[in-house]
Protein backbone atom coordinates (compact mmCIF):
# COMPACT_ATOMS: atom_id res chain seq x y z
CA UNK A 1 0.00 0.00 0.00
CA UNK A 2 0.73 1.21 -1.48
CA UNK A 3 1.01 2.50 -0.45
CA UNK A 4 2.50 4.87 -2.25
CA UNK A 5 2.86 5.57 -5.34
CA UNK A 6 6.04 6.92 -4.67
CA UNK A 7 8.75 9.19 -5.58
CA UNK A 8 11.48 7.07 -6.95
CA UNK A 9 14.23 9.63 -6.74
CA UNK A 10 13.64 9.84 -3.04
CA UNK A 11 13.63 6.13 -2.72
CA UNK A 12 16.92 5.64 -4.47
CA UNK A 13 18.84 7.90 -2.16
CA UNK A 14 17.11 6.66 0.91
CA UNK A 15 18.63 5.09 3.95
CA UNK A 16 17.68 1.50 4.73
CA UNK A 17 15.24 2.64 7.40
CA UNK A 18 13.77 5.15 5.05
CA UNK A 19 13.40 2.45 2.46
CA UNK A 20 11.82 0.03 4.82
CA UNK A 21 9.15 2.42 5.89
CA UNK A 22 8.78 3.69 2.40
CA UNK A 23 8.15 0.28 1.05
CA UNK A 24 5.26 -0.12 3.37
CA UNK A 25 4.00 3.10 2.00
CA UNK A 26 4.50 1.81 -1.46
CA UNK A 27 2.80 -1.41 -0.61
CA UNK A 28 -0.13 0.27 1.02
CA UNK A 29 -1.14 2.48 -1.82
CA UNK A 30 -1.30 -0.27 -4.32
CA UNK A 31 -4.71 0.18 -5.65
CA UNK A 32 -5.85 2.63 -8.19
CA UNK A 33 -8.57 2.57 -10.73
CA UNK A 34 -9.70 5.11 -13.17
CA UNK A 35 -13.24 6.08 -12.50
CA UNK A 36 -15.93 7.55 -14.55
CA UNK A 37 -17.22 10.85 -13.58
CA UNK A 38 -15.82 13.36 -11.20
CA UNK A 39 -17.29 16.62 -10.07
CA UNK A 40 -20.69 15.02 -10.15
CA UNK A 41 -23.74 16.98 -9.33
CA UNK A 42 -25.01 14.24 -7.10
CA UNK A 43 -26.92 15.42 -4.10
CA UNK A 44 -25.91 15.08 -0.52
CA UNK A 45 -28.43 12.41 0.27
CA UNK A 46 -26.86 9.03 0.00
CA UNK A 47 -28.17 6.65 -2.59
CA UNK A 48 -27.23 3.10 -1.71
CA UNK A 49 -28.34 1.87 -5.08
CA UNK A 50 -25.22 3.23 -6.75
CA UNK A 51 -23.00 1.06 -4.57
CA UNK A 52 -22.64 -2.58 -5.56
CA UNK A 53 -23.92 -5.04 -2.94
CA UNK A 54 -20.97 -7.31 -3.56
CA UNK A 55 -18.49 -4.77 -2.20
CA UNK A 56 -17.80 -3.52 1.29
CA UNK A 57 -19.28 -0.06 1.73
CA UNK A 58 -18.53 2.72 4.23
CA UNK A 59 -20.91 5.49 5.16
CA UNK A 60 -18.72 8.00 6.96
CA UNK A 61 -19.59 11.11 8.93
CA UNK A 62 -16.64 13.11 10.13
CA UNK A 63 -16.01 16.38 11.85
CA UNK A 64 -12.43 17.52 11.31
CA UNK A 65 -10.69 20.48 12.93
CA UNK A 66 -7.48 21.16 10.99
CA UNK A 67 -6.25 23.59 13.68
CA UNK A 68 -6.06 20.94 16.36
CA UNK A 69 -6.07 17.73 14.35
CA UNK A 70 -9.30 16.74 16.08
CA UNK A 71 -11.34 14.00 14.41
CA UNK A 72 -14.85 12.88 15.39
CA UNK A 73 -15.89 10.04 13.17
CA UNK A 74 -18.77 7.61 12.80
CA UNK A 75 -18.84 4.88 10.19
CA UNK A 76 -21.70 2.59 9.25
CA UNK A 77 -20.04 -0.21 7.39
CA UNK A 78 -21.41 -3.08 5.40
CA UNK A 79 -18.53 -5.52 5.46
CA UNK A 80 -18.50 -8.11 2.68
CA UNK A 81 -15.75 -10.69 3.23
CA UNK A 82 -13.96 -12.44 0.39
CA UNK A 83 -14.18 -15.69 2.29
CA UNK A 84 -16.23 -16.75 5.32
CA UNK A 85 -14.87 -14.98 8.44
CA UNK A 86 -15.55 -15.42 12.16
CA UNK A 87 -13.21 -12.64 13.22
CA UNK A 88 -12.50 -9.31 11.55
CA UNK A 89 -9.31 -7.29 11.99
CA UNK A 90 -9.15 -3.60 11.25
CA UNK A 91 -6.43 -0.96 11.41
CA UNK A 92 -6.98 2.47 12.94
CA UNK A 93 -4.73 5.37 13.92
CA UNK A 94 -3.60 4.92 17.50
CA UNK A 95 -4.59 8.45 18.53
CA UNK A 96 -8.22 7.75 17.74
CA UNK A 97 -10.12 6.35 20.69
CA UNK A 98 -12.93 3.92 20.06
CA UNK A 99 -16.10 5.12 21.75
CA UNK A 100 -18.39 2.48 20.33
CA UNK A 101 -18.20 -0.53 18.07
CA UNK A 102 -21.52 -2.23 17.53
CA UNK A 103 -23.33 -4.55 15.21
CA UNK A 104 -25.81 -7.39 15.44
CA UNK A 105 -23.01 -9.95 15.04
CA UNK A 106 -20.33 -8.04 16.96
CA UNK A 107 -19.22 -9.52 20.24
CA UNK A 108 -16.83 -6.97 21.74
CA UNK A 109 -13.37 -6.17 20.45
CA UNK A 110 -9.71 -6.06 21.42
CA UNK A 111 -6.98 -3.66 20.38
CA UNK A 112 -3.26 -4.31 19.91
CA UNK A 113 -0.37 -2.40 18.36
CA UNK A 114 0.24 -3.08 14.69
CA UNK A 115 3.69 -4.34 13.79
CA UNK A 116 4.29 -4.61 10.10
CA UNK A 117 7.62 -5.67 8.68
CA UNK A 118 9.23 -5.32 12.09
CA UNK A 119 8.53 -1.60 12.19
CA UNK A 120 6.95 0.01 15.22
CA UNK A 121 6.52 3.55 13.98
CA UNK A 122 3.16 3.25 12.31
CA UNK A 123 1.05 4.80 15.08
CA UNK A 124 -1.59 2.29 14.18
CA UNK A 125 -3.52 -0.26 16.18
CA UNK A 126 -5.24 -3.46 15.21
CA UNK A 127 -8.86 -3.78 16.28
CA UNK A 128 -9.89 -7.42 16.46
CA UNK A 129 -13.62 -8.01 16.26
CA UNK A 130 -14.96 -11.50 17.05
CA UNK A 131 -18.31 -12.23 15.41
CA UNK A 132 -21.25 -14.16 16.78
CA UNK A 133 -21.97 -15.56 13.35
CA UNK A 134 -19.87 -16.22 10.28
CA UNK A 135 -19.78 -13.38 7.81
CA UNK A 136 -19.95 -14.49 4.19
CA UNK A 137 -20.14 -12.65 0.91
CA UNK A 138 -23.83 -13.52 0.66
CA UNK A 139 -24.46 -12.71 4.32
CA UNK A 140 -22.30 -9.69 5.10
CA UNK A 141 -21.88 -7.97 8.47
CA UNK A 142 -23.03 -4.52 9.51
CA UNK A 143 -20.59 -2.77 11.85
CA UNK A 144 -20.92 0.72 13.30
CA UNK A 145 -17.92 2.64 14.56
CA UNK A 146 -17.64 5.75 16.64
CA UNK A 147 -14.26 7.17 17.54
CA UNK A 148 -12.49 10.46 18.13
CA UNK A 149 -9.17 12.00 19.04
CA UNK A 150 -6.46 14.38 17.99
CA UNK A 151 -3.86 13.29 15.47
CA UNK A 152 -0.70 15.35 15.69
CA UNK A 153 1.59 15.68 12.71
CA UNK A 154 4.34 13.94 14.70
CA UNK A 155 2.10 10.89 14.92
CA UNK A 156 1.92 10.38 11.20
CA UNK A 157 3.59 7.15 10.10
CA UNK A 158 6.77 7.78 8.16
CA UNK A 159 5.51 5.76 5.25
CA UNK A 160 3.77 7.99 2.79
CA UNK A 161 2.17 11.19 1.78
CA UNK A 162 0.27 12.16 4.91
CA UNK A 163 0.51 15.47 6.75
CA UNK A 164 -1.62 17.37 9.23
CA UNK A 165 -1.07 21.12 9.43
CA UNK A 166 -3.56 23.93 10.06
CA UNK A 167 -3.66 24.94 6.39
CA UNK A 168 -3.04 21.71 4.52
CA UNK A 169 -4.05 18.21 5.52
CA UNK A 170 -3.41 15.09 3.49
CA UNK A 171 -4.78 11.76 4.63
CA UNK A 172 -4.05 8.90 2.29
CA UNK A 173 -4.17 5.40 3.68
CA UNK A 174 -0.93 5.57 5.65
CA UNK A 175 -2.68 7.51 8.37
CA UNK A 176 -5.64 5.33 9.15
CA UNK A 177 -8.23 7.97 9.92
CA UNK A 178 -10.90 5.53 8.78
CA UNK A 179 -10.87 1.93 9.94
CA UNK A 180 -9.35 -0.21 7.24
CA UNK A 181 -9.55 -3.98 7.07
CA UNK A 182 -6.18 -5.51 7.90
CA UNK A 183 -5.81 -7.01 4.45
CA UNK A 184 -6.66 -3.61 2.95
CA UNK A 185 -9.82 -4.81 1.38
CA UNK A 186 -11.22 -2.41 -1.17
CA UNK A 187 -14.45 -0.60 -0.47
CA UNK A 188 -16.80 1.99 -1.85
CA UNK A 189 -17.67 4.95 0.32
CA UNK A 190 -19.75 8.01 0.89
CA UNK A 191 -18.54 10.61 3.35
CA UNK A 192 -20.15 13.67 4.85
CA UNK A 193 -17.43 15.99 6.12
CA UNK A 194 -17.94 18.84 8.51
CA UNK A 195 -15.04 21.26 8.10
CA UNK A 196 -14.54 24.81 9.32
CA UNK A 197 -15.62 27.61 7.00
CA UNK A 198 -13.34 28.22 4.00
CA UNK A 199 -11.82 24.77 3.97
CA UNK A 200 -12.06 22.82 0.74
CA UNK A 201 -11.56 19.14 0.18
CA UNK A 202 -10.18 17.09 -2.70
CA UNK A 203 -10.65 13.35 -2.91
CA UNK A 204 -11.46 10.57 -5.32
CA UNK A 205 -14.96 10.16 -6.75
CA UNK A 206 -17.59 12.88 -6.72
CA UNK A 207 -17.20 16.01 -4.59
CA UNK A 208 -19.85 18.43 -3.60
CA UNK A 209 -20.14 21.24 -1.10
CA UNK A 210 -23.60 21.12 0.44
CA UNK A 211 -25.41 23.13 3.06
CA UNK A 212 -24.27 20.62 5.68
CA UNK A 213 -20.66 20.24 4.62
CA UNK A 214 -18.73 18.38 1.97
CA UNK A 215 -20.18 15.26 0.46
CA UNK A 216 -17.88 12.79 -1.27
CA UNK A 217 -18.71 9.45 -2.75
CA UNK A 218 -16.81 6.85 -4.68
CA UNK A 219 -18.45 3.84 -6.24
CA UNK A 220 -15.12 2.51 -7.48
CA UNK A 221 -13.69 0.29 -4.73
CA UNK A 222 -10.47 1.65 -3.26
CA UNK A 223 -8.25 1.12 -0.21
CA UNK A 224 -9.12 4.29 1.71
CA UNK A 225 -11.00 7.58 1.87
CA UNK A 226 -8.24 9.92 0.72
CA UNK A 227 -8.63 13.51 1.90
CA UNK A 228 -6.70 16.60 0.93
CA UNK A 229 -8.03 19.58 2.88
CA UNK A 230 -6.96 23.21 2.82
CA UNK A 231 -8.23 26.71 3.50
CA UNK A 232 -5.74 28.02 0.95
CA UNK A 233 -6.79 25.85 -1.97
CA UNK A 234 -6.42 27.39 -5.39
CA UNK A 235 -7.41 25.68 -8.59
CA UNK A 236 -6.25 25.90 -12.14
CA UNK A 237 -8.28 24.11 -14.79
CA UNK A 238 -6.82 22.89 -18.06
CA UNK A 239 -9.13 21.63 -20.76
CA UNK A 240 -6.94 21.41 -23.84
CA UNK A 241 -5.54 17.91 -23.17
CA UNK A 242 -6.98 14.44 -23.58
CA UNK A 243 -9.00 14.86 -20.39
CA UNK A 244 -9.66 18.00 -18.37
CA UNK A 245 -7.12 18.37 -15.58
CA UNK A 246 -7.68 20.43 -12.46
CA UNK A 247 -4.55 21.31 -10.54
CA UNK A 248 -5.10 22.08 -6.84
CA UNK A 249 -2.37 24.02 -5.14
CA UNK A 250 -1.67 26.69 -2.62
CA UNK A 251 0.10 29.41 -4.55
CA UNK A 252 2.25 27.38 -6.95
CA UNK A 253 3.49 29.39 -9.94
CA UNK A 254 1.64 29.11 -13.25
CA UNK A 255 4.78 27.71 -14.83
CA UNK A 256 4.54 24.71 -12.51
CA UNK A 257 0.78 24.11 -12.71
CA UNK A 258 0.78 24.38 -16.50
CA UNK A 259 3.79 22.06 -16.75
CA UNK A 260 2.00 19.51 -14.59
CA UNK A 261 -1.22 19.76 -16.61
CA UNK A 262 0.48 19.70 -20.03
CA UNK A 263 2.80 16.82 -19.28
CA UNK A 264 0.03 14.84 -17.63
CA UNK A 265 -2.00 15.23 -20.81
CA UNK A 266 0.90 13.95 -22.90
CA UNK A 267 1.46 11.03 -20.58
CA UNK A 268 -2.22 10.05 -20.49
CA UNK A 269 -2.31 10.14 -24.28
CA UNK A 270 0.69 7.84 -24.39
CA UNK A 271 -0.80 5.37 -21.92
CA UNK A 272 -4.20 5.48 -23.60
CA UNK A 273 -2.55 4.11 -26.74
CA UNK A 274 -0.17 1.81 -24.95
CA UNK A 275 -2.36 0.17 -22.34
CA UNK A 276 -5.43 -1.97 -22.64
CA UNK A 277 -8.66 -0.01 -22.73
CA UNK A 278 -7.14 3.42 -22.67
CA UNK A 279 -8.14 6.18 -20.36
CA UNK A 280 -11.42 5.59 -18.60
CA UNK A 281 -11.79 8.87 -16.84
CA UNK A 282 -13.32 12.07 -18.03
CA UNK A 283 -11.30 14.25 -15.70
CA UNK A 284 -8.29 14.12 -13.43
CA UNK A 285 -7.43 16.00 -10.24
CA UNK A 286 -3.83 16.69 -9.36
CA UNK A 287 -2.80 18.19 -6.04
CA UNK A 288 0.51 19.92 -5.37
CA UNK A 289 1.33 19.75 -1.69
CA UNK A 290 2.77 23.02 -0.37
CA UNK A 291 4.08 21.43 2.82
CA UNK A 292 6.56 18.76 3.71
CA UNK A 293 4.94 15.46 4.55
CA UNK A 294 6.04 12.51 6.63
CA UNK A 295 7.75 11.20 3.57
CA UNK A 296 8.19 13.10 0.31
CA UNK A 297 6.15 10.63 -1.66
CA UNK A 298 3.35 10.93 -4.16
CA UNK A 299 0.42 8.62 -4.75
CA UNK A 300 -2.45 7.97 -7.08
CA UNK A 301 -6.10 7.05 -6.70
CA UNK A 302 -9.07 6.84 -8.99
CA UNK A 303 -9.02 10.08 -10.96
CA UNK A 304 -6.57 11.64 -8.49
CA UNK A 305 -2.81 12.13 -8.39
CA UNK A 306 -1.35 13.73 -5.26
CA UNK A 307 2.14 15.05 -5.86
CA UNK A 308 4.65 15.74 -3.17
CA UNK A 309 5.98 19.14 -2.18
CA UNK A 310 9.05 20.86 -3.62
CA UNK A 311 8.69 19.88 -7.22
CA UNK A 312 10.14 21.75 -10.14
CA UNK A 313 9.08 21.62 -13.77
CA UNK A 314 11.80 19.26 -15.00
CA UNK A 315 12.38 15.71 -16.17
CA UNK A 316 12.33 14.41 -12.61
CA UNK A 317 8.79 15.71 -12.18
CA UNK A 318 7.86 14.33 -15.59
CA UNK A 319 9.08 10.90 -14.50
CA UNK A 320 7.20 11.20 -11.23
CA UNK A 321 3.93 12.07 -12.98
CA UNK A 322 4.52 9.27 -15.49
CA UNK A 323 4.99 6.81 -12.63
CA UNK A 324 1.84 7.93 -10.82
CA UNK A 325 -0.21 8.10 -14.00
CA UNK A 326 0.78 4.50 -14.80
CA UNK A 327 -0.83 3.48 -11.52
CA UNK A 328 -4.13 4.70 -12.90
CA UNK A 329 -4.00 1.68 -15.18
CA UNK A 330 -2.39 -0.85 -12.88
CA UNK A 331 -5.28 -2.21 -10.98
CA UNK A 332 -3.82 -5.42 -9.64
CA UNK A 333 -4.99 -7.04 -6.48
CA UNK A 334 -1.76 -7.66 -4.62
CA UNK A 335 -2.27 -8.10 -0.91
CA UNK A 336 0.19 -5.73 0.72
CA UNK A 337 0.14 -7.55 4.02
CA UNK A 338 1.83 -10.58 2.58
CA UNK A 339 3.33 -9.94 -0.79
CA UNK A 340 5.64 -7.73 -2.70
CA UNK A 341 4.81 -5.08 -5.12
CA UNK A 342 6.23 -6.25 -8.42
CA UNK A 343 3.07 -6.07 -10.49
CA UNK A 344 2.20 -2.64 -9.24
CA UNK A 345 5.44 -0.74 -8.77
CA UNK A 346 7.88 -2.41 -11.16
CA UNK A 347 5.51 -1.99 -14.09
CA UNK A 348 4.62 1.60 -13.15
CA UNK A 349 8.29 2.49 -12.90
CA UNK A 350 9.28 0.79 -16.13
CA UNK A 351 6.40 2.36 -18.00
CA UNK A 352 7.52 5.78 -16.73
CA UNK A 353 10.98 5.15 -18.20
CA UNK A 354 9.41 4.35 -21.56
CA UNK A 355 7.45 7.61 -21.61
CA UNK A 356 10.57 9.49 -20.55
CA UNK A 357 12.46 7.95 -23.47
CA UNK A 358 9.74 8.79 -25.93
CA UNK A 359 9.57 12.38 -24.72
CA UNK A 360 13.16 13.26 -23.85
CA UNK A 361 15.24 10.72 -25.74
CA UNK A 362 17.27 7.60 -25.06
CA UNK A 363 19.99 9.17 -22.88
CA UNK A 364 17.65 9.77 -19.95
CA UNK A 365 16.24 6.27 -20.31
CA UNK A 366 19.74 4.82 -20.14
CA UNK A 367 20.45 6.95 -17.07
CA UNK A 368 17.41 5.57 -15.30
CA UNK A 369 18.32 2.04 -16.27
CA UNK A 370 21.90 2.37 -15.08
CA UNK A 371 20.86 3.92 -11.79
CA UNK A 372 18.39 1.14 -11.14
CA UNK A 373 21.00 -1.49 -12.09
CA UNK A 374 23.37 -0.03 -9.53
CA UNK A 375 20.67 0.04 -6.89
CA UNK A 376 19.68 -3.53 -7.68
CA UNK A 377 23.21 -4.92 -7.45
CA UNK A 378 23.27 -7.96 -5.23
CA UNK A 379 19.50 -7.86 -4.79
CA UNK A 380 17.99 -11.17 -3.72
CA UNK A 381 15.20 -13.03 -5.47
CA UNK A 382 11.66 -11.66 -5.33
CA UNK A 383 10.83 -14.84 -3.44
CA UNK A 384 12.88 -13.43 -0.57
CA UNK A 385 10.92 -10.19 -0.53
CA UNK A 386 10.50 -8.40 2.77
CA UNK A 387 9.18 -4.88 3.34
CA UNK A 388 12.76 -3.74 3.90
CA UNK A 389 13.82 -5.01 0.48
CA UNK A 390 10.87 -3.54 -1.36
CA UNK A 391 12.74 -0.47 -2.63
CA UNK A 392 15.57 -2.53 -4.06
CA UNK A 393 13.32 -5.19 -5.54
CA UNK A 394 10.11 -3.52 -6.69
CA UNK A 395 11.53 -0.17 -7.82
CA UNK A 396 14.95 -1.16 -9.11
CA UNK A 397 15.43 -4.84 -9.86
CA UNK A 398 11.86 -5.20 -11.16
CA UNK A 399 11.99 -2.50 -13.86
CA UNK A 400 15.48 -3.64 -14.90
CA UNK A 401 14.12 -7.15 -15.44
CA UNK A 402 11.16 -5.78 -17.39
CA UNK A 403 13.63 -3.98 -19.64
CA UNK A 404 15.49 -7.24 -20.25
CA UNK A 405 12.21 -8.97 -21.01
CA UNK A 406 11.20 -6.15 -23.34
CA UNK A 407 14.48 -6.49 -25.22
CA UNK A 408 14.11 -10.25 -25.46
CA UNK A 409 10.54 -10.40 -26.76
CA UNK A 410 10.29 -7.12 -28.66
CA UNK A 411 7.77 -4.30 -28.64
CA UNK A 412 4.77 -6.11 -30.04
CA UNK A 413 4.91 -9.02 -27.61
CA UNK A 414 5.73 -6.78 -24.66
CA UNK A 415 2.69 -4.68 -25.37
CA UNK A 416 0.54 -7.79 -25.77
CA UNK A 417 1.88 -9.03 -22.44
CA UNK A 418 1.05 -5.77 -20.65
CA UNK A 419 -2.42 -5.64 -22.18
CA UNK A 420 -3.11 -9.26 -21.28
CA UNK A 421 -2.13 -8.59 -17.65
CA UNK A 422 -4.51 -5.67 -17.50
CA UNK A 423 -7.32 -7.39 -19.36
CA UNK A 424 -7.16 -10.40 -17.03
CA UNK A 425 -6.58 -8.25 -13.94
CA UNK A 426 -3.58 -10.38 -13.03
CA UNK A 427 -2.65 -10.00 -9.38
CA UNK A 428 -0.04 -12.66 -8.64
CA UNK A 429 3.42 -13.48 -9.92
CA UNK A 430 2.30 -17.02 -10.81
CA UNK A 431 -0.52 -15.70 -12.97
CA UNK A 432 1.86 -13.19 -14.52
CA UNK A 433 4.26 -15.95 -15.57
CA UNK A 434 1.38 -17.99 -16.98
CA UNK A 435 0.27 -14.95 -18.98
CA UNK A 436 3.79 -14.46 -20.27
CA UNK A 437 3.87 -18.05 -21.44
CA UNK A 438 0.56 -17.57 -23.27
CA UNK A 439 1.84 -14.44 -24.99
CA UNK A 440 5.32 -15.79 -25.77
CA UNK A 441 6.42 -19.33 -25.04
CA UNK A 442 7.41 -21.71 -22.27
CA UNK A 443 11.14 -20.97 -22.60
CA UNK A 444 10.67 -17.22 -22.16
CA UNK A 445 8.34 -17.67 -19.20
CA UNK A 446 10.82 -20.02 -17.54
CA UNK A 447 13.71 -17.62 -18.23
CA UNK A 448 11.83 -14.71 -16.65
CA UNK A 449 10.68 -16.77 -13.69
CA UNK A 450 14.31 -17.68 -12.93
CA UNK A 451 15.40 -14.06 -13.18
CA UNK A 452 12.85 -12.99 -10.57
Ligand SMILES: [Zn+2]
Pocket residue numbers: 004005006026323324327344345348
Ligand atom coordinates in the same frame (compact mmCIF):
# COMPACT_ATOMS: atom_id res chain seq x y z
ZN1 LIG B 1 4.40 3.70 -7.44
